[in-house]
Amino acid sequence: MESLGVLSVLATACVLGVVMSQTTLSPAVTITTVSANMSSAAPSTTALSCSGLNTSTCAACAPGSYYDNETLLCSCCPEAGLCVLPGACLLCVQGFYQPLAGQQGCLPCLSGFYSNSTGSPFCQPCPTGSYSSNTGSASCTACAPGFYTSLQNSTSCNPCPQGTYCNSSSCTQCRVCPAGSEALQTASKECTPCRPGMHKPAHQTMCQICSSGFYQIHWGQENCDLCPEKHTHTHTHTHSLYCQSPDVNPIQCPTDAFCPEGSTVPGYCMETFFRKAGETCELSPVTIALLVIGGGVGLLFIIILVLRRRRDNDSELSLARTPLLRKDRPPGRFYGIPCDAEPVYAGW
Structure with missing residues (x-):
């Protein structure tokens, strides 16, 4: 006991x-x-x-x-x-895990994973818009503005490509700049408007220079304007315009020139020989006089050429007939008597 x-x-x-x-x-x-x-x-x-x-x-x-x-x-x-x-x-402390039983230690979470509680049998992947570049992380770091990641368990964030932006943290993707604006650098946090002379539609990423014959004098525009053909200067008068540069106002067309819609430079009639008449070019008096004189000289030259040709043809015909007119008949004989001898009568 x-x-x-x-x-x-x-x-x-x-x-x-x-x-x-x-x-x-x-x-x-x-x-x-x-x-x-x-x-x-x-x-x-x-x-x-x-x-x-x-x-x-x-x-x-x-x-x-x-x-x-x-x-x-x-x-x-x-x-x-x-x-x-x-x-x-x-x-296991935060940032470490152990998936097996009966172990003597814990394992650190890999890069791109984290564990924010004690006694974790596994680590969780970093969500999209965040990353973890070190092992043994208890939390993930959010992507800074201008950077993004669309994948889980990321070890780093990517900079926004040119033409896109991200103005907040934890971006999962970057957005294309709105119409009329662009992002010239990578990792942009904001967009800048297109300068005058340029434009950007919504489906494009970068601003483009206005095409020939178009202009734009404002900032942040989606489209360019076609250089107009007519511009009302007063209540009763209109003037043609041309666009010398895409980033300046259209310029008034000179009175002796033509400026159709979309013109980049004035068009002139050929000086001396033509002159502007309304919306077309017409022959100048000097040109008309030259054409008349030239036409008369040409006609006279043709007449002289025809007469000379006819004279040459007559000369050739005369030369062809000369041997026939000057042909000599040989003295003829008839029974030993010349053909041109006078007949002789025998008397009977």
């Missing part, structure tokens, strides 16, 4: 040691410390050891926690990674 009393005292001391290790004792407390404390409570001189505890209840530390051999309730278990009570297992 006396031995049973000693065992009950030892069991009570073991339970008290467990409670004290969970409340006031540090992880470095050993079983000998518990024995020393219990020696004053019970008149026993037997030293308490791990063999005196019921180690059949030892279990592995759950995922998200780890065991420490310096902890009383872990050092008494026969196998590594096991503790008498789950409360003896140490939880």
Whole structure:
């Protein structure tokens, strides 16, 4: 009976040691410390050891926690990674995790992942618009204005391309500048309006110079204006215009020139030979006189050429007939008598 009393005292001391290790004792407390404390409570001189505890209840530390051999309730278990009570297992701190049971340490979260709670069995990926460039992160960093990331578990943010912008943090994508504005640099936080002489429709990313014959004198415009053909100067008079530069007002067309719609320079009639008459060019008096004189000279030249040709033809015909007119007949003979001899009568 006396031995049973000693065992009950030892069991009570073991339970008290467990409670004290969970409340006031540090992880470095050993079983000998518990024995020393219990020696004053019970008149026993037997030293308490791990063999005196019921180690059949030892279990592995759950995922998200780890065991420490310096902890009383872990050092008494026969196998590594096991503790008498789950409360003896140490939880992984923020930024670390442990997916397996019965491990002696925790693993740091990889870049692009984080853990913001203790005892995590896994790490979470950084959401879109944020990143984590270091291991063991307890949180993710939001992308700064002008940067973005559309992927999870990003390790960095990308600068907004040229022509796009982001004016807030945690951007998941950059926006195209509105019509009439552009972003000349990458990582832009805002857009700048197109300057005069340029324009940008909504579907384009950069401002474009106005086409030939168009102009724009205002900032931040979506389209350019066609250089007009007519401009009312007074209530009764209109003037043609031309656009010498896309970023200045149309210029009044000179009175002796033409400026159709979309003109970039005035058009003039050929000086001396033509002159402006309304909306067209007409022959000048000098040109008409020259045409008349030129026409008369040309006609006279043709007449002379025809007469000379006819005279040449007559000369050639006369030369062809000359041998026939001057042909000499040879003296003829008839029975030894010349053909031109006078007939002689024999008298009968």
